[in-house]
Amino acid sequence: MSFDRSLKIAPSILSADFANFGAEIRAVEAEGADWIHVDVMDGHFVPNLTFGPPMCAAIRPHIKTVMDVHLMIAPVDPYIDAFAAAGADILTAHLEAGPHVHRTLQAIRGAGCKAGLALNPGTGIGDIEHLLDMVDLICVMTVNPGFGGQKFIHSQIEKVRRLRQMIGDRPIHIEIDGGITPETAPLMTQAGADVLVAGSAVFKGGSVSNPAPYGDNIRAIKAACATMA
Numbered sequence: 001m002s003f004d005r006s007l008k009i010a011p012s013i014l015s016a017d018f019a020n021f022g023a024e025i026r027a028v029e030a031e032g033a034d035w036i037h038v039d040v041m042d043g044h045f046v047p048n049l050t051f052g053p054p055m056c057a058a059i060r061p062h063i064k065t066v067m068d069v070h071l072m073i074a075p076v077d078p079y080i081d082a083f084a085a086a087g088a089d090i091l092t093a094h095l096e097a098g099p100h101v102h103r104t105l106q107a108i109r110g111a112g113c114k115a116g117l118a119l120n121p122g123t124g125i126g127d128i129e130h131l132l133d134m135v136d137l138i139c140v141m142t143v144n145p146g147f148g149g150q151k152f153i154h155s156q157i158e159k160v161r162r163l164r165q166m167i168g169d170r171p172i173h174i175e176i177d178g179g180i181t182p183e184t185a186p187l188m189t190q191a192g193a194d195v196l197v198a199g200s201a202v203f204k205g206g207s208v209s210n211p212a213p214y215g216d217n218i219r220a221i222k223a224a225c226a227t228m229a
């Protein structure tokens with residue numbers, strides 16, 4: 001099968017109702033979510049705490065699309081097998097999370113997951129040249145990781161443009177995470193991104209009992225990208 005570079009929206013459940021993840025996931029997928037983005041935070045690599053492998057295993061049966069797990073944790077390696085066993089399709093580790101990212105990416109693929117590599121806004125792309133054949137996804141953070149609802153950092157547009165050139169024909173997704181709205185999304189798809197994580201912009205205005213706004217919000221982001229294409 002050829003590599004799918006079409007636009008995908010990955011709602012982050014960080015902005016969903018924490019008391020109702022299963023229903024939230026079913027609702028947002030029914031409303032058009034392409035992937036489900038799961039933000040794992042350890043209160044150490046980032047200044048916030050969310051959830052771990054048991055929580056991922058609990059929500060897995062509710063995800064019909066792709067379980068995209070973003071690990072904002074350090075160290076990463078001791079937890080890879082547990083997140084793989086919890087059913088992650090993609091496991092994304094941060095370049096900044098440790099000195100042996102090459103080993104981490106090997107371990108992620110070895111555990112049967114697609115391997116993602118995330119870059120904080122302050123990290124350049126120079127250091128990833130020798131990792132390109134080991135990754136299935138590169139996640140460019142457009143906020144400093146830790147919280148939803150932050151403001152998009154515009155300096156990352158040029159980084160994505162250069163990354164897109166560096167990737168060439170390789171089958172690697174470029175994912176953008178943070179501050180995505182109908183205004184910022186087209187800047188990133190024009191620069192070369194194909195996966196847009198969106199938390200607050202997808203879940204705002206809706207709920208499990210009134211999920212239609214989720215669909216409206218997803219379509220608004222996609223429409224804005226199509227207009228600027």
Ligand code: DX5
Binds near residue numbers: 012015148177198
């Ligand atoms: C931030 C997380 C994001 C976050 C995005 O650390 O990695 O996935 O949930 O939220 P918004 O779309 O609200 O910026």
Ligand code: ZN
Binds near residue numbers: 070197
């Ligand atoms: Zn994320």
